[in-house]
Amino acid sequence: MPATGPSAGPATPGGPPAVLDARALNRALLARQHLLAPAELTPEQLTAHLVGLQAQATDPPYYGLWTRLADFRPEQLSTLVEQRTVVRIGLQRGTIHLVTAEDCLTLRPILQPVLDQGLKSSYGRRLTGLDLEALTERGRLLVEQAPRTFQELGGLLGADHPDHDPAALAQLLRARLALVQVPPRGLWQSGGPAAHTTAEQWLGRPLDTPATGEQEQLRRDDLVLRYLAAFGPATVADAQKWSRLTRLAASVARLRPQLVEFRDEQGRTLYDLPRAPRPDPGLPVPARLVAPFDNLLLSHADRSRILPSEHRTRVMTANGLVPGTLLVDGLVAGTWQVLRQGATASAVLRTFADPDRTTRAELADQADRLLAFAAPDAQQQEVRFVAG
Template identity: 40%
Template sequence: MRLSARRLNRTLLARQHLLQRTPHDPAAVVHHLGGLQAQETLPPYLSLAARIEDFDPYAVTAGLEDASLVRLGTLRGTLHLHTADDALVLRPWLQPSLERQLARRVGVPMTEVWAAAEEVLADGPVEQRDLTEQLAARLGAPAADLGVVARTTMPLVQLPPRGTWRGSGGIVLEHLERWTGHPLEGVSAEEAVRRYLRAFGPATAADVSVWSGVTGLRPVMTRMDDLVRHEDELGATLFDVPDGVLAEGDEHAPVRLLGTYDELWLAHAQRDRVTTTGSRGNWQGANGAVAHTVFVDGWLNGLWRVVDGRVSVVQLFRDLTPPERDELEEETARVDALLAR
C-alpha cells in the first residue's frame, strides 16, 4: 500500500499517543515508546504529560527511586529514560554500536577501562567526577575521555535524585545490574525492530538505525516474514508490524507542547514525518536545539521556553486559526499546571 505523507504523519501521532492521551501509567508509556531522550531533566516529563491523562510527575520520581525506571546511556549513545526491564534487554543489543562510536577515543583498550571502572565501582555508587579522576590516575589517559568511554560503553545508571521531579544533585553512577538487582539479558535484533515499529512505524531500515544507532538492519528486516510492506510517496519500502493500525489521514491533531528533545521527531532518518526543513532550522538555530517545541495540526510550528516557571511561546512559524489559538491556550494551561507542581 502506498501511504501519503499525511497518513504517515497521523499514524505516527496516533502510535505516539499524541492524537489522544492515554490513561496508561508512565512506566507503560515509557515502555511503549522504547525510552525517552533525557539528557535534560524536563523534556521527558513534558513528553509524558503530552501523552498521558492526568499525568503525575511524581510517579516518575517514584519509579526512579525504586529502580523500576532508570536513566542511562542507550540509544545513539545518548542518555535516555527507560523501564528497568527494557534497559536490561536493550543495552546488550546496543553494545557493539556504542563501542564502535568510541573505539579510538582513548589510547587504552576498552577492556582496561571497564576493568578499572569496575574496581572503582566495587564499593558501591560513585560520583561521576570521582570515577573519571580515578580512571585517569589508574590508566594515564585524559579524565574527560575516559569518563565518556566508561559512561557510554558500560551500563551505568544515573541515580536519583538526579532526573527526579524537583530533585537536584550531582551525577552519581552505579552499574545497571547492581542497581536493579537483575542481570543483563539482551534482545534479538528482530524483536528490537518490532518494538520500534509498534511505536514509530511504518518505517525504513534507515529509520530504525537512526533511532537506535545500530546499522546493518535492512537484511534483518528483509528476512522478517512477519512484517508487512508499504511504500511512501517516493516509493521507498516501509516495514510495519502486521497488527499496526494505520490512520486515515483526516484525524484531528490537537496542539501539543513538547520538550527540546522528543523521540517523535528524532527517530526517523529524514525527520520529516512531523517537521519540515524550515521548522527544523528554526528549532536548531546556530548552536543546536534552542527551545521547547509547539506542535500544531501534527507539525512542528513553534517554540516555547519556561520563563518564571510558566510557558512563554517565543515564536510561531505561521498564524494560527482561532480554534488552534484556543487549543494552544488550553495546552499552555495544562503545562503551566504541571510546572507549578
Template identity: 45%
Template sequence: MTTLSPRAINRATLARQLLLERSDLSATEAVGQLVGMQGQEPKHPFVGLWSRLAWFGEGDLIAAIEDRKVVRATLFRGTLHLVTADDYLRFRTTLSPVLEAGLKLLGDRAAGLEPDKVAAAARQLLAVEPLTFTEVRDALQQQFPDVNDRALGFCTRMLVPLVISPSETRWGWTANARFTPAEQWIGGKLRRSAVPKELVVRYLEAFGPATPADFQTWSGLQKAKALFDSLELEVFTDEHGKNLYDVPGAPRPDADSEAPVRFLPEFDNLLLAHAKRERIIAGEHRQAVFTKNLRVKSTYLVDGLVAGLWTAEKKRGVATLTLTPFGRTTKKTAAELEREGEALLRFLEPDAKTYEVVTAS
C-alpha cells in the same frame, strides 16, 4: 502495494506516540510503549509524559524511578535515555556495538587508552559505591596517569553498563548525579545475547511505519535492511515510492483523524527517530529547532506537525509560557494553545501565583 499519504504516516506515528489522544497507561507502561525517552536533562521526560498521559503527575514517574522500574542510562546512540528496567536489561547487549563504536569520537584523546583495562578498573570502583563521573575520572586517572581524563570517563560511560542513581529532587536527579552498576541497581541480569529483531519490532510499534534507515538513525545500529527483510512485516510505500515497513495490525488511523495541539520537550524522541523527519516537521523549520550546538528545542504541534517553539519561566510568582510560531495562527488554534499551554504551566510551576501564555513579537 498500498501507498500511505504524508498525513496518514503522520497520524500513524502520532497514534503510537500517544499524541492523538492522551493514554491511560501508567508511567512505566508509557515509557515502555515509547521504547524509552531521550533524557539528557531530567525534566524533559516528565514534560513528554505529561503531554501523552491522562492525569499524569510528576509523582507517578518519581514512584516508578524509586521502585527501580524505570532507569536513566546511556543507551540509544550513546545518549542518556529514560527506559524501563526490563528494556535496559533486554537491549543493552544488543546496543553494545553502538556504544563501543562511540569510542571513535575520542580521536586523539584516546592516545594510550586500553578500553578493556579501563572498563575493568571502573567496574571495580563502582562496585564499591555510586560515584559521580568526576570521581570516576579522578580515580581512574590515578591508575592511568598518561591517559586523558575525559577519555577515561567516556570509555566508562560507553562500555560499563551503568544507571544514574536518583536523588530526592524534583525531577529525580541532580545535575552532578552518581552512577551505579545497572545489574546491581535493577536486581537483574543483562541479557547476554543480542536481540536486534525484537528491537526492530519495538521500534516500529513506537515509530512506524518506517524504513531501515529510520531505525538506524534512532538506534545507532547499522545494516538494518537484512533485519527488516528477515521479519514478517507489512510493506507500504510513501508518496515517493519508498518502501515503509510496519508491524502487522499496528495502529494506522484514518488520515483525517483529529490531532490536538501538543507541547513537546527539548530532545523529544518524536523529532529524533527518523532519518527523514518530514512526517513531523517541515524542512524549512528544521534549522529553527535543531541548533548548531546539537540542542533540540521545545516545540509544539498543530494538526500533527511542528508549528512553533515554546519556553517557560517563572518570575516574581508569574509563570509565563512564550510561544514562537513559525507561521500564522488561527484564532481557534490560538485558543487551544492557550488552554493547553496554561495547563502545562500549572504542571511545571504549581506554586506560581498567576499564569500567562504569550506570543513572541
C-alpha cells in the same frame, strides 16, 4: 487515496504497495505516540511502549508523559525512579534514555555496538596504549563501591594514567559498562551532577548475556518490531537512525513475511506491523505541546512527517539542544518554554506563523495545563505568544 486501515497492505493482491503520503504517515505516528488521545496506560507501560524517553536533561521525560497521559503527576515518575522501576542510561544513539528496568537489562547489550562506535570515534586516539579490560574492571569496582560522577572517575583513573585524558578514561567506562544515573538525578525539577553505578548493582540483576548468531538476530528483530509499533510505518534507514545500529536490513528481511509494505511519495519502501494503527489522513488532530528532546522528532531519517524542512534549523539547534515544540495539525509549528521570574511562571509559545483564532485558543489551553503541571506553586501564571 493512501491505504489507512489497521491491516492495509498492497492496493491489490500481488500489485505494488499502496502509497502513504506525508499526512498519512503523520497520523500513523501520532496514533502510535498517543498524541491523538491520552493513552490508557500507566507511566511504566507507556515508557516501555515508547522504548524509552530521551533524557539528556532531567525534566523532558516528565513532559513527555504529561502530554500523552491524562492526569499525569510528576511524583508518579519520580517514585518509579526512586523505586528503581525505571532508570536513566545511555542507549539509542548513545544518548541518555529513561527506560524500564527490564528494558535496561535487555536493550543495553543489543546496543553495545552503538556505544563502542561512539567511544572509538570520539575518544579512540586518546586511549591508545591502555589495557582497556583492566581499566574497565577497575572502573566497575569504583562505581560499585559508591556512585560516582564522570569527573570523579576521570580523576581516580587518571591518577594511575597521568599521560591520558581523564575525560576519555571516564567515557571508556560509559561505553563499556552499563552505567545508570542514580537519584537524585532524574527526579522532577532536580539538578546537580550525575552519579553513576552499574545497572547490575542498582537493579540487583544481571544484564542479558551478550548474544551471538541466531540469538543476536532474534534480539535485533524484536527491537525492530518494537520500533515499528511506536514509530512506524518506517524505512530501514529510519530504524537505523533511531537506534544507530547498522545492518538492520537483515532483520527486516527476516521479518518481512510478518510485515506489510507501503511506499512513501519518494518511492521508498515502508515496513509496518499489520495491525498497527493507520488513521485516516484527514483525521483532525488537537494542538499539542511536545517535550524537549522528544523522540517523536528524532527517530526517522526523513523527519518531514512531523517536522517541516523549513523549520528544522529552528528546532534542531547547532549545539544539539531540542526545545519543546508546538504541534498544529500534527506538525511542528513553533516552540515553547516555561520561564520563572519571582512569583510569576510564564509559558512562552513561539509560533512560526500567526495561528488562527481556534488554534490559538487550543494552544493557550494546552499552555494553561502545562503551567498547572510545571509550576503549580506560582502565585501568577501567564501565557505569552511570541512571533518566531
